[in-house]
Amino acid sequence: MPVEIPKDSWPGAVSTVTLGATSDEGGSRSSTVTIGGEQSLPFMHFEHPTPNRPVIAMEIAPTRPSDWSAVLLEAWGSTADDPAVWAEACEEAGADLILLQFGLKGTGDDPITADFAVSAVKTVLGASGLPLVVLGPGQIEIDNSILVPIADATKGERIVLGRCEDGNYRTIVASAMANDHLVLGRTPMDVNLAKQLNILMTDMGLPLDRIVMDPTTGALGYGIEYGYSVMERLRLAALQGDAMTQLPMLVNPGFETWKTKESKVGEGTPDAWGDWAERGVNWETLTAVSLIEAGADVVVLRHLESLKRVGAAIGELMVLETV
Amino acid sequence: MALSGIQIYKMLPQTNCKECGFPTCLAFSMKLAAKQVELDDCPYVTEESKTLLAESAAPPIRLVTLKGQNGEVQAGNEVVLFRHEKKFYNRPGIFIQVLDTEDVAAISDKTEAASSYSVDYVGMELRIDGFAIEAASGDGATFAAAVEAVRASTGLPLILIGDDPAVLSSGLDKLEGEAPLIVGAHETNWETMAALASDRGAALAVKGGSLEELAELVERLNEKGVEDLVLYPAVEGMSTSLALNTQIRRLALKNFRPLGYPTIAFATDSGDPGRSSLLAAQAVCKYAGFVVLDTFTPDLIYPMLVLRVNIYTDPQKPIQVQPAIYEINDPKPSDPVLVTTNFSITYFSVANEIEGAGLPAWLVVTDAEGMSVLTAWAAGKFDAETIAKAVKEFGLAEKVDKKVIVIPGHTAVLSGELEEELPGWEIKVGPREAVDLPGYMKTVLT
Ligand code: B12
Numbered sequence: 071m072p073v074e075i076p077k078d079s080w081p082g083a084v085s086t087v088t089l090g091a092t093s094d095e096g097g098s099r100s101s102t103v104t105i106g107g108e109q110s111l112p113f114m115h116f117e118h119p120t121p122n123r124p125v126i127a128m129e130i131a132p133t134r135p136s137d138w139s140a141v142l143l144e145a146w147g148s149t150a151d152d153p154a155v156w157a158e159a160c161e162e163a164g165a166d167l168i169l170l171q172f173g174l175k176g177t178g179d180d181p182i183t184a185d186f187a188v189s190a191v192k193t194v195l196g197a198s199g200l201p202l203v204v205l206g207p208g209q210i211e212i213d214n215s216i217l218v219p220i221a222d223a224t225k226g227e228r229i230v231l232g233r234c235e236d237g238n239y240r241t242i243v244a245s246a247m248a249n250d251h252l253v254l255g256r257t258p259m260d261v262n263l264a265k266q267l268n269i270l271m272t273d274m275g276l277p278l279d280r281i282v283m284d285p286t287t288g289a290l291g292y293g294i295e296y297g298y299s300v301m302e303r304l305r306l307a308a309l310q311g312d313a314m315t316q317l318p319m320l321v322n323p324g325f326e327t328w329k330t331k332e333s334k335v336g337e338g339t340p341d342a343w344g345d346w347a348e349r350g351v352n353w354e355t356l357t358a359v360s361l362i363e364a365g366a367d368v369v370v371l372r373h374l375e376s377l378k379r380v381g382a383a384i385g386e387l388m389v390l391e392t393v
Numbered sequence: 394m395a396l397s398g399i400q401i402y403k404m405l406p407q408t409n410c411k412e413c414g415f416p417t418c419l420a421f422s423m424k425l426a427a428k429q430v431e432l433d434d435c436p437y438v439t440e441e442s443k444t445l446l447a448e449s450a451a452p453p454i455r456l457v458t459l460k461g462q463n464g465e466v467q468a469g470n471e472v473v474l475f476r477h478e479k480k481f482y483n484r485p486g487i488f489i490q491v492l493d494t495e496d497v498a499a500i501s502d503k504t505e506a507a508s509s510y511s512v513d514y515v516g517m518e519l520r521i522d523g524f525a526i527e528a529a530s531g532d533g534a535t536f537a538a539a540v541e542a543v544r545a546s547t548g549l550p551l552i553l554i555g556d557d558p559a560v561l562s563s564g565l566d567k568l569e570g571e572a573p574l575i576v577g578a579h580e581t582n583w584e585t586m587a588a589l590a591s592d593r594g595a596a597l598a599v600k601g602g603s604l605e606e607l608a609e610l611v612e613r614l615n616e617k618g619v620e621d622l623v624l625y626p627a628v629e630g631m632s633t634s635l636a637l638n639t640q641i642r643r644l645a646l647k648n649f650r651p652l653g654y655p656t657i658a659f660a661t662d663s664g665d666p667g668r669s670s671l672l673a674a675q676a677v678c679k680y681a682g683f684v685v686l687d688t689f690t691p692d693l694i695y696p697m698l699v700l701r702v703n704i705y706t707d708p709q710k711p712i713q714v715q716p717a718i719y720e721i722n723d724p725k726p727s728d729p730v731l732v733t734t735n736f737s738i739t740y741f742s743v744a745n746e747i748e749g750a751g752l753p754a755w756l757v758v759t760d761a762e763g764m765s766v767l768t769a770w771a772a773g774k775f776d777a778e779t780i781a782k783a784v785k786e787f788g789l790a791e792k793v794d795k796k797v798i799v800i801p802g803h804t805a806v807l808s809g810e811l812e813e814e815l816p817g818w819e820i821k822v823g824p825r826e827a828v829d830l831p832g833y834m835k836t837v838l839t
């Protein structure tokens with residue numbers, strides 16, 4: 071019985087964004103990573119082959135993180151003591167990007183300084199050839215005080231700097247523009263707020279191919295369904311031709327899941343929760359893969375085992391289907 | 394397609410006899426269109442109209458119900474492609490697979506553990522739905538023994554898997570009065586499978602590698618009068634599976650009847666539990682009606698059951714609890730007072746911590762329209778005024794004698810204003826995360 075395959079054809083496309091720059095291109099990365107460009111819903115290759123696969127960024131910190139789950143700290147061991155070793159280990163394990171997340175502290179218990187931050191970024195750039203995402207701790211003055219010198223000191227690298235939020239995007243966008251970098255914009259799970267911020271940032275003259283958006287998500291069990299649906303709606307809007315939603319999306323299942331009780335606490339939990347370490351990895355991978363199904367272009371992860379499993383799933387999803 | 398009230402009206406007697414309880418046939422039609430009454434409430438509809446109305450009312454994806462000795466699980470009746478368009482209705486049944494070639498004692502142990510498993514998630518008891526028994530032996534007696542072994546430990550609904558109708562029949566003999574799913578009918582065995590399913594009141598899965606194959610078999614089975622069908626797109630790899638499941642859902646929603654059935658997905662035989670878990674996650678997100686897993690470990694089942702609840706939550710209604718004062722561990726008037734919002738996840742993260750630590754407390758849950766602490770705060774639904782209102786409305790002052798209220802650490806900024814709103818009360822700022830509450834209560838509050 072002949073059945074006509076229901077194909078959608080969309081007027082719009084997600085913009086294509088290239089992260090990192092090689093020495094020929096004015097940077098020092100050994101290779102670049104290109105994301106976006108979709109002209110169909112995730113992995114509907116029969117309508118339009120997905121041009122670029124979703125990629126995985128591994129999160130690292132400039133000093134050993136004090137607030138990470140013990141499962142993660144144990145898995146990373148002494149690797150997490152040194153951002154250079156850490157970045158190298160991520161690259162070796164198959165990460166596509168390194169995400170360097172700064173906190174409020176610099177050396178020891180001292181507050182973070184621009185020098186500290188710049189030198190940490192340089193260390194990571196020196197240790198790994200992967201393109202880089204650099205995020206400040208999320209407080210306006212501190213973010214600006216470190217991101218601007220970082221942008222200046224790494225001109226041409228096409229680093230993704232963030233996060234731009236509605237209260238703080240001008241300084242970051244301006245210094246990204248001046249130094250050939252990219253930016254990450256973040257809005258709290260809302261299609262209109264995401265559009266709004268993208269309008270503000272492009273109004274400053276930053277082209278769409280230098281913006282990645284983080285629509286924010288919740289972890290499995292802690293609001294993933296909101297993030298999931300906002301991403302589906304943003305992607306639908308992009309394909310329908312709404313230019314200000316046509317940006318690749320980055321979400322952070324690593325951060326979101328490893329702060330949940332399920333992943334953070336190993337003692338005194340119900341038997342029905344099972345093995346702590348495996349539960350933590352499942353929490354992270356299930357969250358990540360669900361969000362990839364909803365349209366994520368970059369997922370940020372923390373555990374090496376998750377990198378392996380999610381990487382394999384992405385590989386499978388990118389195989390041109392055989393029906 | 395659903396009919397409008399006017400279209401339905403044309404098929405009614407139009408006598409306004411009022412026996413349905415409505416003043417006019419038109420009023421009744423409107424209620425019927427809104428699915429608020431049953432067609433049977435009008436004693437005078439003609440048989441012809443009944444058939445027409447029933448057909449138009451049929452959901453684009455047939456509802457299929459599996460019944461065990463106890464418990465049942467339903468799939469189908471879905472109406473959208475994306476959950477935000479309305480919602481997903483019937484959570485996919487999660488089934489654990491066993492092989493009849495395993496030792497019967499091992500089978501019993503596995504099914505016993507899995508069927509008695511339950512995990513609490515925001516006050517809901519989450520469980521798996523049943524078991525899938527595969528006739529890997531190809532032998533009727535062995536298969537029947539495996540079915541018996543499963544039934545010795547659980548009454549949950551079953552799925553029986555095998556190619557040979559005679560072998561499946563021996564298994565079905567042990568399931569008198571139940572409605573299991575048999576997997577499945579394919580190109581060569583479909584006629585005997587159809588007879589077996591009709592005979593035993595079982596639902597039947599149709600196995601095919603393409604839309605054409607599936608639709609073709611469904612039509613043949615429909616001709617034999619088999620209607621309780623499940624589609625089994627038998628393809629390898631996540632992308633092909635995703636494509637086929639999406640195409641089936643799209644066609645079903647366009648009322649293409651041969652594919653208007655729920656689907657079953659197998660996250661089995663991948664030789665790698667890490668991969669199986671992601672196959673299952675994709676199936677939960679993307680349209681499966683039944684998902685079969687070959688391993689049962691709490692560290693995977695728990696997140697899988699949570700994913701299923703999350704994806705199937707009504708996007709218009711956050712899961713929430715009743716605003717009230719909750720008494721945790723029988724508090725006395727001297728015990729501490731904590732405030733939070735009525736978003737289920739928020740309430741339970743706080744309540745579970747205090748309860749788990751065995752600490753008595755009064756938990757004031759405000760009406761924040763089901764929003765988390767920070768969301769509600771940002772939306773102006775959790776501020777000094779609403780907290781003060783709750784404290785007064787619920788008569789907190791009559792219940793406690795220590796006039797101290799602890800607010801969430803994330804909303805520390807509210808403390809000054811709240812002291813103004815509640816003269817005579819001392820406002821303390823608690824920790825940011827609920828995990829740190831027991832420690833805080835034991836040190837700071839004593
Ligand atoms: C899911 C979510 C939503 C969902 C709503 C979910 C819901 N039902 O509440 C949606 C998408 C609807 C939403 C909307 C908005 N959101 Co929102 N949202 C989130 C998100 C991602 C998760 C919130 C969550 O569920 N957390 C889990 C629960 C359990 O946390 P919790 O309630 O805080 O409880 C914890 C603690 O507070 C503590 N605790 C709780 N009670 C108590 C009590 C005591 C005594 C103590 C000591 C501790 C304690 O224990 C709990 C566990 O540790 C957060 C960001 C994030 N990742 O956290 C943003 C976030 C809360 N949202 C934010 C905003 C701004 C909004 C909007 C105003 C913007 C918008 N999108 O339009 C709207 C407002 C709503 C409206 N007008 O309709 C901001 C708030 C920023 C701020 N600090 O003001 C956040 C932080 C995102 C961000 N970084 O910008 N949001």
Ligand code: SF4
Pocket residue numbers: 405406407408409410411412413414415416417418421434435436437438
């Ligand atoms: S019972 Fe039937 S015929 Fe009588 S008013 Fe109601 S709908 Fe009309």
